[in-house]
Amino acid sequence: MATTKLLERELKRGSAELLILALVEERARHGYEIAQLIDSRSDGGIRYHVASLYPTLYRLEDRGLIEGRWVEQAGVRRRRYYKLTKEGRKVLKSQRNVWESFFAALDRVARVRHA
Amino acid sequence: MATTKLLERELKRGSAELLILALVEERARHGYEIAQLIDSRSDGGIRYHVASLYPTLYRLEDRGLIEGRWVEQAGVRRRRYYKLTKEGRKVLKSQRNVWESFFAALDRVARVRHA
């Protein structure tokens, strides 16, 4: 259904930052790895296109929430590893709170929990 | 924090349809009433501006998910009451499922529950 596809697109809006921040919280990761992790951990439930992923990484770095570092290794194309900054940690915590209260509010209005 | 404000804006994307469909599921409601219900039931956690609400109502009606009817009453400005259509009921059910699995996936990737 087209409706569902459109909705899924909208859901990604805003969630991208949370996903990226949460994934680089564990350890430094590069873009491609992040994309794959989102795909695998969500069981394909959330797919995040590279055309959106890289620009989002740059925005997060510009805002000082993550910090990138080029890593050159023999046998592997150069990768840019991003790690969470101190400020990023604060924002991640705040975003988790925002999402959680949003879920709760959405449940109160539209009764979403327990399908 | 500007970040939070931006995030909140993005969260509304896509959720608007679910909220409206869920509210007119109970009984026919008019736009202004819907806006107030979203505000009150979410305890102000979700605010939905009229500039977005009315266009969304028109989109939903165009797609045949809700059906509007003008109601004139003495002592009250004319109101347009929207009720859920059969097709709207199907879409609402589907959207609840999409949201629920999105929540679950987001939790698996970014551990959002229990802030």
Place this chain on the structure above:
DNA sequence: CCGCCACATATCGTCTGACGACATATGGCG
């Protein structure tokens, strides 16, 4: 050794929808 695929990063143009600002109209209250 060459083509193809997975890996890895990058950019452009299009489209959608939220929102601030503004507009219009009516009933009630002081």
Place this chain on the structure above:
DNA sequence: CGCCATATGTCGTCAGACGATATGTGGCGG
């Protein structure tokens, strides 16, 4: 009579997802 709550409506701006497209590398099969 002015102001506020009610109620519907529109315009211009802005952000961000995504399809398409591009570049470059390492490994593997034929």
